[in-house]
Amino acid sequence: MSDERSESAPAPEGPPARPLRRGGPALNEPTAFSSHMRNARSEFEHQMERARVEFEEANERINARSGRNLFMAILIGVGIGVVVLGSLLFVKWAFIAFAVPLCLLGIFEFSRALQQAGRRIDVIPQMFAGVVIMAAVFAGYLTHWLVTFASVVLVIIWRLVAQMTARDGRRYGDVVSDVLLSGFVPIYVAFHGSLTLAILKQDHGEYWLLAVLVVAVAVDTGAYASGIAFGRHPMAPRVSPNKTWEGFAGAVVASLIAGALLGVFMLQIPIWAGLVFGLAILLSATVGDLGESLIKRDLGIKDMSSFLPGHGGVLDRLDSILPSMVPGIALFFLLSPMSALV
Numbered sequence: 001m002s003d004e005r006s007e008s009a010p011a012p013e014g015p016p017a018r019p020l021r022r023g024g025p026a027l028n029e030p031t032a033f034s035s036h037m038r039n040a041r042s043e044f045e046h047q048m049e050r051a052r053v054e055f056e057e058a059n060e061r062i063n064a065r066s067g068r069n070l071f072m073a074i075l076i077g078v079g080i081g082v083v084v085l086g087s088l089l090f091v092k093w094a095f096i097a098f099a100v101p102l103c104l105l106g107i108f109e110f111s112r113a114l115q116q117a118g119r120r121i122d123v124i125p126q127m128f129a130g131v132v133i134m135a136a137v138f139a140g141y142l143t144h145w146l147v148t149f150a151s152v153v154l155v156i157i158w159r160l161v162a163q164m165t166a167r168d169g170r171r172y173g174d175v176v177s178d179v180l181l182s183g184f185v186p187i188y189v190a191f192h193g194s195l196t197l198a199i200l201k202q203d204h205g206e207y208w209l210l211a212v213l214v215v216a217v218a219v220d221t222g223a224y225a226s227g228i229a230f231g232r233h234p235m236a237p238r239v240s241p242n243k244t245w246e247g248f249a250g251a252v253v254a255s256l257i258a259g260a261l262l263g264v265f266m267l268q269i270p271i272w273a274g275l276v277f278g279l280a281i282l283l284s285a286t287v288g289d290l291g292e293s294l295i296k297r298d299l300g301i302k303d304m305s306s307f308l309p310g311h312g313g314v315l316d317r318l319d320s321i322l323p324s325m326v327p328g329i330a331l332f333f334l335l336s337p338m339s340a341l342v
Contacts, residue, residue, distance in 0.1 A: 058111035080317075084213060092206040096197065098211070104130050106314045109305040110185055113313075115301040120170070120178040121185065125158045128191035137197040144198070148191050152183045188322070189315070195325035199332055208336065209261045212328035215281040216321045218258040219251045226250020240293035248286065255282035268339040277335065280327040288323035292316070 087095040088225035107130045111121045116292030129151035144275065159182040163175055199209045227247025235243045259278020263269045267277075292315060 020158045044307045080119055081217075082276075086212070088210045090204045091101045092200060095200060095206070095209075099193065099196050100131075101133055102314060102318070103134065103189055106189045106193070107185060107319055109313045110189060110315055113299060113301060113304050114181055114185075117301070120163065120174075121182055122155065122157065122158050122162060124157045126182070126185050130193075133190040134194040135198060136203065140197075144194065148186070148194075151186050151190070152342060155186060158182075191316075192322035193318075194324050195329050199325070199329050202332060202336075204336075205332065207266055208328065208332045211259075211267055211277070212281060212324055213321060214262060215255055215258045215278050216324045217284050218254040218287045218302050219285040220320055222254025223247040223251035225254075236290055236293075239290055239297060243290070251282060251286065255279065255285075267335070269335050270338060273335050273338055277331055280331060281324050284324040284327050285320035288320045291323070292319035 008333045026164055035109075050056050071099075083098055084095070085099055104127055107126050111123045115123075133144075133148050133151050136144045139147075148339060156179050156270070159179055163170065183217065196209060199205045199212070202208070223243070224247065226249060227242070227244045230246040230250075231242075231244035233245045234241060235245050255278040256275055257278075259281065260271050260274040263274020263277055264271050267274070269277075305313030305317045
């Protein structure tokens with residue numbers, strides 16, 4: 001009986017049980033540390049958003065003044081620079097696989113730009129002439145000149161025959177313009193582009209070609225940076241309103257510095273010869289840049305194409321480089337013998 005009473009007796013009452021807690025306070029209870037972390041994260045996100053807005057505003061101001069997407073231009077420029085440096089410094093003949101398609105693309109976009117402006121240009125003969133002219137470099141100098149002349153005659157005759165076949169009543173002045181432009185395209189793009197291969201095939205020609213490219217890029221970069229920072233006085237407002245004398249001054253400084261450094265440390269020529277080299281490329285690059293600006297203004301276009309975002313077309317980047325191949329190969333034969341005397 002006593003065992004049954006003890007089993008049926010109620011248990012003594014005690015304080016109410018508390019929920020078990022593991023590792024401190026409940027999860028939904030805020031702490032000073034978590035609140036501090038949230039505030040820090042919120043402040044960081046606010047600062048990042050503010051920096052992004054300020055960067056976009058600054059980028060838009062630069063793009064509005066230069067007419068270019070600077071960020072994309074830098075990315076593409078760096079990519080092209082890596083390809084050029086890699087080919088010329090390690091396997092120089094690999095540069096052909098880069099230069100020939102680039103020139104052919106330049107011929108195509110120039111021909112298409114002329115067609116869109118109402119000119120009659122035959123793209124396929126132009127492309128064929130470009131391939132033949134660049135290939136003739138490796139057959140000798142005389143052959144190169146003869147093939148260039150024959151290619152120009154070919155595209156001109158092709159245009160005349162195509163015009164006679166069309167019988168569309170095109171005016172005499174327009175036909176003459178079509179013929180002259182048909183002969184100009186292979187000289188401007190293919191012949192100048194073939195001079196890069198003429199320099200490349202010389203002994204140590206890859207270094208001279210690289211020097212021409214670097215100085216031409218330095219001219220463009222110096223003019224661009226100085227023009228953006230200090231540009232006030234237009235250089236040729238009727239041809240290119242964005243080019244200023246302050247920008248040209250920056251190009252002069254950049255070309256002389258690049259020419260002197262490359263001449264002494266890479267081409268192994270005296271410093272005065274390096275300065276002459278830089279000055280010659282400065283003049284040809286500036287003339288080439290203004291020349292293409294004049295062509296685009298006459299055609300009523302801003303860029304030759306949109307193949308290269310941030311740059312425009314291929315010829316918009318080659319406008320200063322292609323004409324610079326003429327003084328480039330001339331200076332190779334004039335100045336390279338000095339490398340043996342240094």
